[in-house]
Amino acid sequence: MYGRALHQKAIVMPQTATARAHANLAFVKYWGKADASINLPLNNSISMNLNQATTITTVTFDDRLTADQVVVGDAPASAAFATRVSKHLDRVRDLAGNRSHAHVHTVNTFPAGAGIASSASGLAALSLAASAALGLKLDERELSILARRGSGSACRSIPAGFVEWYAGQANDDSYASSIAAPEHWAICDLAVIISRAAKKIPSSEGHELARGSIFSQVRLDQLPARTEVIRRAILERDFATFGRETEAEALAMHAIAMTSAYTAGNAWHSGVYYWLPETLELLIAVQEWREQGLPVYFTLDAGPTVHLLCPAEAADQVLAAVHATAAERPGRAWEVLRNDPGGPAVLIEP
Numbered sequence: 001m002y003g004r005a006l007h008q009k010a011i012v013m014p015q016t017a018t019a020r021a022h023a024n025l026a027f028v029k030y031w032g033k034a035d036a037s038i039n040l041p042l043n044n045s046i047s048m049n050l051n052q053a054t055t056i057t058t059v060t061f062d063d064r065l066t067a068d069q070v071v072v073g074d075a076p077a078s079a080a081f082a083t084r085v086s087k088h089l090d091r092v093r094d095l096a097g098n099r100s101h102a103h104v105h106t107v108n109t110f111p112a113g114a115g116i117a118s119s120a121s122g123l124a125a126l127s128l129a130a131s132a133a134l135g136l137k138l139d140e141r142e143l144s145i146l147a148r149r150g151s152g153s154a155c156r157s158i159p160a161g162f163v164e165w166y167a168g169q170a171n172d173d174s175y176a177s178s179i180a181a182p183e184h185w186a187i188c189d190l191a192v193i194i195s196r197a198a199k200k201i202p203s204s205e206g207h208e209l210a211r212g213s214i215f216s217q218v219r220l221d222q223l224p225a226r227t228e229v230i231r232r233a234i235l236e237r238d239f240a241t242f243g244r245e246t247e248a249e250a251l252a253m254h255a256i257a258m259t260s261a262y263t264a265g266n267a268w269h270s271g272v273y274y275w276l277p278e279t280l281e282l283l284i285a286v287q288e289w290r291e292q293g294l295p296v297y298f299t300l301d302a303g304p305t306v307h308l309l310c311p312a313e314a315a316d317q318v319l320a321a322v323h324a325t326a327a328e329r330p331g332r333a334w335e336v337l338r339n340d341p342g343g344p345a346v347l348i349e350p
């Protein structure tokens with residue numbers, strides 16, 4: 001009788017786990033997919049986890065639920081995000097051979113629309129929490145592959161610190177691993193937020209358009225050499241080489257976006273502009289700061305936020321330069337978020 005009660009309890013007991021993952025910032029960008037159905041990229045990419053930009057996700061599988069429930073902060077998720085989460089849970093359920101629905105609660109420690117993608121940290125934390133809740137013991141590579149299916153860049157939020165995503169040829173060999181621990185190099189990202197307005201072309205569409213640019217193949221041809229230089233510069237803590245190549249790579253990505261034609265509302269557009277006028281003002285300011293001796297370079301993702309990269313010891317000086325430049329003209333309400341290299345995705349107590 002006692003044994004039976006225990007057995008029944010085991011069947012109905014919800015299976016739960018909580019995970020934390022950091023967003024990441026790419027130095028070599030993932031831009032363009034070889035196979036969109038599994039987020040297989042056209043090229044290797046390199047990134048750094050962002051220690052202050054974190055998603056914490058709790059997944060609870062419960063036989064009594066008749067549908068997945070997704071809550072972000074204290075409000076139900078948008079339909080689009082809830083669908084994305086359910087699709088990802090399906091991948092985990094398939095791996096575990098379990099059909100239970102789940103309650104998912106997810107919180108970001110950083111603001112939306114700030115130019116730091118919550119999909120990377122969110123899908124990485126979801127992959128770890130959901131697989132652990134169902135008792136799957138995935139190793140780092142398997143977790144990275146799983147996270148990649150949810151959002152390509154999420155595979156880089158599984159390992160620690162400085163990370164390379166090996167493009168691979170198929171599902172099982174496209175994953176990310178750490179090339180250096182977070183403590184390896186004290187550099188930081190000062191993300192200057194210029195606008196929080198939603199972008200017109202989400203990055204998933206930008207990926208699709210990339211191949212249409214006349215510069216796409218040019219970039220892909222020179223990327224293996226550039227990726228090698230950036231990897232080595234990180235390993236050797238060679239900031240000038242790292243900064244130069246990273247900045248040039250960001251501009252190559254944006255040159256492709258700006259020459260990726262698309263049609264919207266029946267109107268033809270010659271390219272995607274993720275920049276705003278103040279983005280360009282800031283990029284020009286960075287060049288001037290360098291002329292004045294400041295060690296600072298920039299990178300940009302698919303949005304107007306400018307990510308300033310500098311050695312940690314120069315962060316205060318760079319911040320002062322940002323504030324001084326912002327004060328030069330009325331209306332520049334730039335907000336700055338600082339991130340240092342961050343750790344891996346981990347399971348935590350709720």
Ligand code: DP6
Pocket residue numbers: 025026028029030031039045117119150151152153154203204207301302
């Ligand atoms: C510009 O990973 O958001 O940030 O795989 O469609 O979810 P999906 O795309 P996503 O693309 C990120 C693009 C980028 C560059 C990068 O992070 O490497």
